Amino acid sequence: MAKHAITLNVNGQAMDVAVDSRELLIHTLRDRLRLTGAHIGCETSHCGACTVDIDGASVKSCTMLAVQCQGADIRTVEGLATADGLHAVQEAFTQEHGLQCGFCTPGMLMRAYRFLQENPDPTDDEIRHGMAGNLCRCTGYQNIINAVRVAGEKLRQGEAEPAE
Amino acid sequence: MIPGNFEYHSASGVDEAVALLAEHGENGKLLAGGHSLLPMMKLRFAEPAHLIDLNGIEELRGIREDGDTLVIGAMTSENAVIASEVLQRRCPVLPEAARLIADPQVRNRGTIGGDALHGDPGNDHPAVLMALEAEFVVRSQKGERREPANGFYLGPYLTRLDDGDLVTAIRVPIPAPDHGYAYAKFKRKTGDYATAAACCLLEMEGDTCRKVRLTLTNVGPTPLRAEDAEELLTGQTIDAERIEQAAQAAMSICEPAEDLRGSPEYKTHMAGEMTRRALHTALERARGG
């Protein structure tokens, strides 16, 4: 079966790849593009460790075909930090101990990144519902909820400050 | 886990998708959100040789009012159903049910059409669409027809759709403005399918029930319509005793399979409880509560 030539815009960079029809996006990211930030936890669309941002929406990349992403804007955890330093959600997860083993963290960060754009000033209850597609086996979640709340505060503060 | 080999086709319009379906017959399958189909393909429960992707067909998305009917494109995502201002105003039971489906990421990809047409007795939209007396608009090379949701579900993964059929939209008669509604779903955890769930649509005339629809999710090989329970309530004053009779009548039609969610007895019991809750909530809402 012929391969499909597709272009993915990953973290702002156009990348040409040839993929099989049956190739899942998570494998293209990890095995072809060597972006191993997004993790494979369950492979059954449950755990959220493979969450990436596609055209402005959080998606579990183990349940989407790479060929469906032709031309899509994809952001992975590798694209969060900039030359200026960590993204606010990364800072907040560090500060609030929002991780232990770290396996779920790339998915948590990418979901938090998108969730805080959907809902910039969430209540704790809204955070719990907004992060419900991401499982963590270590933290007991409370510090993750705290981290998302604090990240929201940082982002809102950043916006309030005049640009330098 | 990776699906078996198949040929991928991205359809740019309904006619093209219908032609591709006709060409590949039983070897072709439509791909909507992929959140039921791709997991099944990974497990080799489904092995289509051709996948026809509907995601590029814009006209299959969106929600509009057409006179006294709501027309919901089959490819409308669950999150679009939740965000829809028209649905919130005209038919709030649909967003209420969608909010109880899976999790935010799954709801970004999963579509109301895929959920309603997959034929999984665990899916939530079928019972809701039955209670709403919705119809599916079906296209094939033979033309267009309509299939009522009631009578559509024949068994697990078995519906009145044939190879070659594509559903373009779901037509929902707009419920009376003062109707009461509820989708009560019992699940073990966020993102789980129902252990049991009940949908109630209710119209009241003072204290008397003018019309009621009661349906059940995941307590039989298909979603179930509790017609005996509806009859017990129609034309009657709804009080605690009536609600209990209706719950018993709903439980009497349950035939759930035993699985990790529980024994048949337990699931039937929960279906009764969900029926009580759905009725109570719908009644409160019909009374303006």
Ligand SMILES: Cc1cc2nc3c(=O)[nH]c(=O)nc-3n(C[C@H](O)[C@H](O)[C@H](O)COP(=O)(O)OP(=O)(O)OC[C@H]3O[C@@H](n4cnc5c(N)ncnc54)[C@H](O)[C@@H]3O)c2cc1C
């Ligand atoms: C972790 C997880 C939890 C979930 N929890 C729930 C839950 O609690 N409740 C629930 O209801 N669902 C749940 N689901 C299922 C989810 O809602 C699916 O998205 C849905 O069942 C299928 O919709 P889809 O758009 O993904 O369809 P697909 O998986 O793409 O398709 C499903 C089937 O429908 C057919 N089909 C799709 N569109 C059409 C069309 N227009 N015309 C004809 N045939 C069509 C396809 O060919 C396929 O056979 C869950 C899924 C996951 C992964």
Ligand code: FES
């Ligand atoms: S690996 Fe994708 S959801 Fe778990």
Ligand code: FES
């Ligand atoms: S930190 Fe270990 S799984 Fe979340």
